[in-house]
Amino acid sequence: MFSNKEKGPSGPKPDSGKPEPLSTNLGVNIKMLTAKLGESSDFVIRALRSDAMPGVEMVIAYIKGIVEEDAIHQNVINPVMGWSAPPGKSSWIETLRQRVITTGSTKQVSMQEEAVNALLDGQCLILTNGFREAIAADTSGGEQRSVAEPNTQTVIRGPQYSFTENIATNIGLLRRIVRSADFRLRSYTVGRKTRTTVGLVYMNNITDLHVVKEVEERIQAIDIDGILESNYIEEFISDQTYTPFPTMMNTERPDTAATYLLDGQMIILVDGTPFALAGPVTFFHFFRSAEDNYQRFDISTFLRLLRYGAFLVSMLLPSLFIAITTFHQEMLPTPLLISLASQREGIPFPALVEALLMELTFEVLREAGVRMPRAVGPAISIVGALVLGQSAVQAGLVSPAMVIVVSFTAISNFVTPQMSMASASRLIRFTLMLLAGMLGIFGIMAGMLFLIIHMTGLRSFGVPYMAPFAPVKRETWLDMLIRLPWWARVFRLVAVSSVNPRRQRGHRPRHQKE
Amino acid sequence: MRCGGNRLACCAMLVVLMSAIITGCSGRTELNEISIVSASGIDWKDGKWIVSYQLVLPQAISSHGMGGGASGAAPINVFSTSGDSIRGAISKSSYEMSRRLYFSQNQIVVVSERAAKHGLTSLFDAYLRNPDSRETVNIFLTKHSARDILEHLIPLEEIPGAAIARMIVNEENNGSTLPNMTVYRALLELLGPTKSSGIPSLEISGTDPLDSTQKTAKTYSSSKIKLAELGLLQDDKMVGWLTRDQSYGVMWVRGQIKQSTVWFTCDDNHPGEKAVMKVHHMKTKRKAVKDGDNWKLDVRIKARGTLLEYPCEADLSKPASIAALERRAADKIALMANSGFKAVQEQKADIIGLGVAVRLQYPRQWDAIMKRWNEQIFPEAKIDTKVDVVIERTGMSTDSFRKMQKKAGGS
Incomplete structure (x- = not known):
């Protein structure tokens, strides 16, 4: 089912060596399997004997917990036990596979390693004495979480379900939305120890196949012992590591993933995590929320513009505050300056230190809020809000204006729909604050210039990060910046989708008057 | 991070470090x-x-x-x-x-x-x-x-x-x-x-x-x-x-009135009773005219306004009485403008803008008289003021209070 592509450089590879075939002797095979699996107690070997097939020595082997035992009983054990083996041993295996065992997929294995991997994938193995070939029937299953509401990317209006940890379920969810024959899935097994299934989904006539090929090669080149989350893949295959900006998006929403697919992006699903990756992306993709598509276009446009603003605020506000109050006091209206000056009276620290102190405090609070056990939540909010906010002001350690600036910055940061982009602005903020404290607005501008140059140079699977603005792509820039009415959204967003750039004809509905 | 492995990150670090060292936060206040x-x-x-x-x-x-x-x-x-x-x-x-x-x-x-x-x-x-x-x-x-x-x-x-x-x-x-x-x-x-x-x-x-x-x-x-x-x-x-009054006249001539209140006698029989007009729009055109050796300032003022007070008895529903009122207002404005002009002339400092107009319209002559302008030529200059006032609204009532009272008594 899944091709095993482990062909990294000649590193340490414990289970390597020449592929050895299974033995024809059932006893030898059983011993070999038990030894390879280290005599684990969840490894089950059951002999299959019945009056219907006298003289046939057959065992079924599987690992408990990762198989669906009901399925084994009904689809494998029952039919095999009731089977009367025809004479003429030679066709037994074929007959068993094709006529007797009623699981969805079966395959024939003849190598030791293959057999072990089949067991570890949750298949059950039927070994017959006298045959080198074993049958692996797909009975994988076991306990898993059911499809639930999304936790991190919630919408008010729109589908209310999210991916789960099971890749097969996730692919199913995605396929159920995009019921097209152009839906393509490529699967890879990545990770020497975890042998995690990674699925690459794209649309045949929309996604640029050169990019698909490139991504495929990058995934296959990954050499790691374990993949536990999609970020492992993201860091391996993204174009650049040393950048604060993410060059891939992630989503836990099947509908969002479907949107990306239709825009010509690829979706990478990783077994064991509900977060799917999407790429290629541009900077502006990170400010699109799933809900933009489900709300009226006017409010969506407003909210999207608000998000750009909030992103700038969360990146720039503290540094601008520092720069203006310590270098460019002439920029402020007199009453505001006097109000700020009166708040600063008696504050022992320079504005830069004050801001850094508060920002770091907030980062600590935020991290604590994420890490702490749920039960101690109220304690943190009391300490955070009362002790640190109010008391710090009353004690004269920080000025109230700074508390407002830091709070607003923090809240603005949560507006960005993609956490990875929000984190980028968090990191950049500190650098800009230092620059502002040293050089004022000149420093901020220098930093921003540096950022813009850097961003213009970024690529996500070959797509310029600042597209469709640098380089200019006139067809999509309005749709990228604001949300057009659906009938006007003619072009697919991503620059790579040159294969099939038009989404629809793009006519205004006939019944609507000018 | 291995330095040299990524030039961008190194540059960023260098910029931050350099700005810290070079500036030393010294420009900060x-x-x-x-x-x-x-x-x-x-x-x-x-x-x-x-x-x-x-x-x-x-x-x-x-x-x-x-x-x-x-x-x-x-x-x-x-x-x-x-x-x-x-x-x-x-x-x-x-x-x-x-x-x-x-x-x-x-x-x-x-x-x-x-x-x-x-x-x-x-x-x-x-x-x-x-x-x-x-x-x-x-x-x-x-x-x-x-x-x-x-x-x-x-x-x-x-x-x-x-x-x-x-x-x-x-x-x-x-x-x-x-x-x-x-x-x-x-x-x-x-x-x-x-x-x-x-x-x-x-x-x-x-x-x-x-x-x-x-x-x-x-x-x-x-x-x-x-x-x-x-x-x-x-x-x-x-x-x-x-004085403030003179200054007010100068403001009319210079066309700097943004919003103002003008009052004027509305009935010659009762000189103490003033009608009041709020000017909310005005425009002045100034032109220098050569008049022999002398110069003349041609001022055209257009003002529009609302009637704020009207104690007299004319029937304001008739256009003719509005026109009469407008003329009186215009006369008052012209009077103020002229007295402002005269006062400035006495001080021999041309803040009216006649000199500016002469320079724009007669640049050659200006070069010759520039030196003597404030001392000799400007104080001799004349002014010709023409004012055009439009009363756009008479407020929420037409008849004055007094007229209404008379009407009530008559019935």
Whole structure:
């Protein structure tokens, strides 16, 4: 089912060596399997004997917990036990596979390693004495979480379900939305120890196949012992590591993933995590929320513009505050300056230190809020809000204006729909604050210039990060910046989708008057 | 991170480090290291410049909710330094100040009459030369010492400097008697063809200046700061004063009326009863006309307004009576404009703009007469004022109160 592509450089590879075939002797095979699996107690070997097939020595082997035992009983054990083996041993295996065992997929294995991997994938193995070939029937299953509401990317209006940890379920969810024959899935097994299934989904006539090929090669080149989350893949295959900006998006929403697919992006699903990756992306993709598509276009446009603003605020506000109050006091209206000056009276620290102190405090609070056990939540909010906010002001350690600036910055940061982009602005903020404290607005501008140059140079699977603005792509820039009415959204967003750039004809509905 | 592995990251680190080392945060000034000057005053006494500063005390101003604070303290503090030059005097402020004086938020500069008569070259030069002295500062003259004006509190307001700046803006928008002069506009006029400018002045009315917050505890103020007359500057020196009425006429001729109220007699039989019109739109066209050796200023004023008061008895529903009313208003405006023109002529400082018009229309002749303009030619010039007034609305009633009463009595 899944091709095993482990062909990294000649590193340490414990289970390597020449592929050895299974033995024809059932006893030898059983011993070999038990030894390879280290005599684990969840490894089950059951002999299959019945009056219907006298003289046939057959065992079924599987690992408990990762198989669906009901399925084994009904689809494998029952039919095999009731089977009367025809004479003429030679066709037994074929007959068993094709006529007797009623699981969805079966395959024939003849190598030791293959057999072990089949067991570890949750298949059950039927070994017959006298045959080198074993049958692996797909009975994988076991306990898993059911499809639930999304936790991190919630919408008010729109589908209310999210991916789960099971890749097969996730692919199913995605396929159920995009019921097209152009839906393509490529699967890879990545990770020497975890042998995690990674699925690459794209649309045949929309996604640029050169990019698909490139991504495929990058995934296959990954050499790691374990993949536990999609970020492992993201860091391996993204174009650049040393950048604060993410060059891939992630989503836990099947509908969002479907949107990306239709825009010509690829979706990478990783077994064991509900977060799917999407790429290629541009900077502006990170400010699109799933809900933009489900709300009226006017409010969506407003909210999207608000998000750009909030992103700038969360990146720039503290540094601008520092720069203006310590270098460019002439920029402020007199009453505001006097109000700020009166708040600063008696504050022992320079504005830069004050801001850094508060920002770091907030980062600590935020991290604590994420890490702490749920039960101690109220304690943190009391300490955070009362002790640190109010008391710090009353004690004269920080000025109230700074508390407002830091709070607003923090809240603005949560507006960005993609956490990875929000984190980028968090990191950049500190650098800009230092620059502002040293050089004022000149420093901020220098930093921003540096950022813009850097961003213009970024690529996500070959797509310029600042597209469709640098380089200019006139067809999509309005749709990228604001949300057009659906009938006007003619072009697919991503620059790579040159294969099939038009989404629809793009006519205004006939019944609507000018 | 392996350096060299990524040039970008290294560059970023280098930039941050370099800016930290090179600048050393030295250009930084925290807000509690500056003292904000809200108004400054220039005096000239015994051959020295005396510069006064009105410093804002932020704690005293926004002590609301800041845990007590010094309530009852004056929101400002005034002190002076003297020296041979203006900037020299300012630099002496460090003898007595713990903080750097911060002039960028300065709202007004008050120049005493004596200093203005001495000449303001060094003040204007300081404004043109230094980036922290903003030319958008309002400039005022005063017959008192400049320091007295700065020491005076203004009821309702926390920062007197800012309040005076708003006072002249308010006057410009609602009365238009005196021009709102910033240093920039004064410089523009003084560097223009006629080298004259008019600058409003401030006066303290009352004998007991309001210089302590204790005095503001009462329901009335013992004294007030008021906008007074218009001081005329010629070259860099003050040459004389125009009264408020004269200044108002000049404003009509210069077309600087934004909104104003004009009153005029509406019935010759009752000269004491005035109709009042609010002018909310006006336009002036000025043209210089050569009249032999003399020059004539052709002024065409168009004004539109609303009737605010009408005590007379004409039937305002008839267009003819409105037209008559408009004529009376026009006559009044022309009268004021002419008297303003005459007053300026007497002071020999052409702030009217006749010289500017001559220069634009007759550039060759201007070169010849430029030198003699203010002294000889301008005082001989004539004015021809034609005013066209449109009363657009008569307010919410047509008949005057008196007429209505008569009607009621008759029925």
